[in-house]
Amino acid sequence: MIKNKLARKVFGSSFVAAMVVPAIALAEEGTTATLGDNVYIARAIAAGLAMSVSALAAGYAQARIGAAGAGTLAERPEAGMNLIVLQALPEIIVLLGFVIAFMIGTAA
Amino acid sequence: MSAVATLQRKSNPGRDYGYSNARVRGMRARLFTQAYLDDLMASKDISDVIQVLMQTEYGPDLEERLLHGRTAQQVDEALKDNMVRKFRKVLGLANDEAYGLMIVLLGRWDLFNVKTILRGIHMSLSHEEIEDSLIAVGQLSHVDMVELAKQPSVKALVDTLATWELPYAVPLRAEMAHYNEDGDLSVLELALDKFYTAWADKSLRCRRSNAKLARRFLGVQVDTINLLTCLRLLNADVEAEEVNRFYLPGGLHVKEELFSDLASMSDVDEVYERLKRTPYGRPVEAVAIKYVEHGSVSVFERALEDYLMRRAFAAGQGEPLGVGIIIGYMWAKANEVTNLRIIVKGVSVGMPVERIKEELIIV
Numbered sequence: 001m002i003k004n005k006l007a008r009k010v011f012g013s014s015f016v017a018a019m020v021v022p023a024i025a026l027a028e029e030g031t032t033a034t035l036g037d038n039v040y041i042a043r044a045i046a047a048g049l050a051m052s053v054s055a056l057a058a059g060y061a062q063a064r065i066g067a068a069g070a071g072t073l074a075e076r077p078e079a080g081m082n083l084i085v086l087q088a089l090p091e092i093i094v095l096l097g098f099v100i101a102f103m104i105g106t107a108a
Numbered sequence: 109m110s111a112v113a114t115l116q117r118k119s120n121p122g123r124d125y126g127y128s129n130a131r132v133r134g135m136r137a138r139l140f141t142q143a144y145l146d147d148l149m150a151s152k153d154i155s156d157v158i159q160v161l162m163q164t165e166y167g168p169d170l171e172e173r174l175l176h177g178r179t180a181q182q183v184d185e186a187l188k189d190n191m192v193r194k195f196r197k198v199l200g201l202a203n204d205e206a207y208g209l210m211i212v213l214l215g216r217w218d219l220f221n222v223k224t225i226l227r228g229i230h231m232s233l234s235h236e237e238i239e240d241s242l243i244a245v246g247q248l249s250h251v252d253m254v255e256l257a258k259q260p261s262v263k264a265l266v267d268t269l270a271t272w273e274l275p276y277a278v279p280l281r282a283e284m285a286h287y288n289e290d291g292d293l294s295v296l297e298l299a300l301d302k303f304y305t306a307w308a309d310k311s312l313r314c315r316r317s318n319a320k321l322a323r324r325f326l327g328v329q330v331d332t333i334n335l336l337t338c339l340r341l342l343n344a345d346v347e348a349e350e351v352n353r354f355y356l357p358g359g360l361h362v363k364e365e366l367f368s369d370l371a372s373m374s375d376v377d378e379v380y381e382r383l384k385r386t387p388y389g390r391p392v393e394a395v396a397i398k399y400v401e402h403g404s405v406s407v408f409e410r411a412l413e414d415y416l417m418r419r420a421f422a423a424g425q426g427e428p429l430g431v432g433i434i435i436g437y438m439w440a441k442a443n444e445v446t447n448l449r450i451i452v453k454g455v456s457v458g459m460p461v462e463r464i465k466e467e468l469i470i471v
Contacts (some may be wrong), residue, residue, distance in 0.1 A: 067126035075134025 047101035054097020061090035120203045123318075125429040128201040132437045135194065136424070138165060139444050145451065149464050154180050154456045161448075166190050180456035184449055188243055191445040195245040198434060206431045209322040211247055212311045213435065216329065218246030219304045222269075222276050223297055225256050229265055230293045245442075248274075262287065262296070279303035301356055305330050309358030318431040321423060325435055327360025328419050332412040334362045335388060338370040339379065339405050348372055361386045391415040413469055417443055443469055 069083040140148075151157045158178060162170055166186060173186035195214070199207060221242050228238035235257040242257070244250040252272075259265040266284060270277035279299035286295045309330075312323035337354050351371040355364050362370075366382070373379055376399060383389040395411040417439060424436015447468045454464035 064126050067124065068130040071127040071130025072134055075131050076137065 043104055043107070047104040050097050050101040050104060054093050054100075058090040058093040058097075061093065062087060065090065118200075120201075120207070123203055123205045125203065125206065125431070125433070128198075128203060128206065129429060129433045131201055132198060132433050135198070136433075136437045136440065139440055140164075140448075145447060145468065148448075148451050149455070149461045151455050154178070154183065154452065157452055157455050158183060166448075169193065180452050183452045185240075187445050187448050187452070191441060192243060192245050192250075194441055195438060198438060202434060205316070205318060206434055209312070209318060209431050210434060210438070212308050213322055213326060214246045214438075215304055215308055216246075217243060218248050218276075219300060221246065221248060221253055222256075223300060225253065225259075225265065226262060226296060226300075227293065228257060229259060229262055275307065276300060276303065298354065301333070305333075305356040305358040317427070321426070321430065321432055322435065324360060325419060325423055326358060328416055330356050330359040331362040331388065332416050334359055334367050335370070335383075335392075335412060336405065336409055338362075338367060339376070339408050341371045342373065342376065342379070343405075346371075361388065388412070388415065410469075417469060 065087055069087055072079050072083060148157060148160055151160065155178065158170060158174070161167070161183070169186040169190040170183065173182040173189065176182050199210060199214075202210060221244070224241050225238055228235075228241070235254065238257040239254055242250070242253050244253060248256075256265060256268060259268055263284065266277055266280045270281065279302065280296055283295050283299040287293070305326075308326050309323065312319050312326060314320070314323075334356055337356075341351060341354070348368075352364065352368055354371075355367045357364075359367075366386075370379055370382055373382065376396070380389065380393050380396060383392055391411045391414065392408060395407045399405075399407045420439030421436055423432040424440070426432045450467045451464055453459075454467070
């Protein structure tokens with residue numbers, strides 16, 4: 001599980017933001033919640049989670065790759081180009097998260 | 109260990125091995141290949157060897173040492189300097205967990221150094237002569253060891269160790285009375301060995317996977333020492349009750365019972381049979397014919413050294429974010445320096461290439 005204090009805080013606040021922000025947005029509209037509103041809220045929460053969790057995962061992966069990449073560069077500068085590719089790979093996780101969030105948000 | 113004799117390094121808390129292991133892997137990639145060593149062995153003389161080594165990472169160390177003369181002795185010193193520098197670098201990179209584990213494993217070098225100083229003082233050698241044999245890759249720095257080597261007597265050495273609050277003073281003090289009685293240095297050396305293996309085994313008792321790996325590796329080292337002691341005792345006239353006195357605790361497969369069994373056997377064939385059920389059966393059996401030809405225990409010593417080196421390399425090929433990478437590199441580096449020293453000595457005295465090859469430890 002997440003042991004690092006900072007990582008716990010970041011993950012917790014992202015989770016809360018993903019849950020609370022859509023609810024506040026809806027509450028501000030001042031409408032009484034109906035079945036359609038509940039579905040909308042659930043979708044917003046799901047899309048927020050898909051985006052935030054994938055972004056956190058990509059950030060974690062990039063941090064680890066970055067640390068190892070810095071170590072490799074210090075000893076073998078010729079491996080620089082390979083490291084840039086490796087460093088960019090986790091971005092795919094965010095892109096997938098974005099696509100899933102988009103699909104959830106626009107589903108009929 | 110004491111505050112006096114500790115390596116100066118910044119604390120690196122946590123257990124993140126990403127950065128340090130990447131650097132160590134980079135350093136490992138620069139270790140010499142077999143083909144490179146073959147070329148080096150084919151050098152005509154020591155000048156050729158120096159010329160080739162100057163193009164490598166040994167260059168800066170050679171430059172410094174060669175100011176004192178282009179001799180095999182100076183090249184040897186430069187190789188040792190490089191090893192010390194690399195070990196210090198790796199220890200500086202390691203996080204606190206890896207540093208703690210490596211200090212325990214590298215304690216064998218401290219032990220080696222303390223024993224070397226002890227022998228030197230016992231034999232009334234000058235401190236310059238003792239210094240030539242020291243390698244400061246453990247926790248004791250070169251300055252600490254020079255100070256120890258300058259002590260006028262074994263008693264003064266033990267007192268200095270005690271003043272510096274080094275743990276090696278404890279077993280030495282306990283056995284000083286015996287040493288003073290008959291002047292037998294082996295009593296002190298055995299006490300030191302026993303103290304180190306027991307201390308290291310205790311220090312590495314932990315549930316973490318890295319500590320377990322380090323303990324397994326320490327266990328193999330202790331096993332090889334115990335096995336060699338058994339093989340030597342085969343030809344020695346030692347009472348059965350006396351045998352267990354030489355047993356070192358902390359082994360992985362060779363426990364006290366097996367040790368006394370092995371030591372009580374009459375010939376090497378029986379030892380093979382008894383060792384078949386342990387991982388040491390195969391390496392010992394592989395050199396059996398060679399032993400019959402040479403009749404020297406050094407054949408087994410060599411086979412067990414090779415096995416230990418294989419285990420060190422295997423440790424570096426497991427968990428990529430663990431201490432195994434560091435263990436693997438340090439032992440591979442020590443092995444490379446040992447091989448280079450053999451080549452330098454061999455080439456300088458005109459030894460045939462085949463003879464040098466036989467002496468190398470290549471895994």
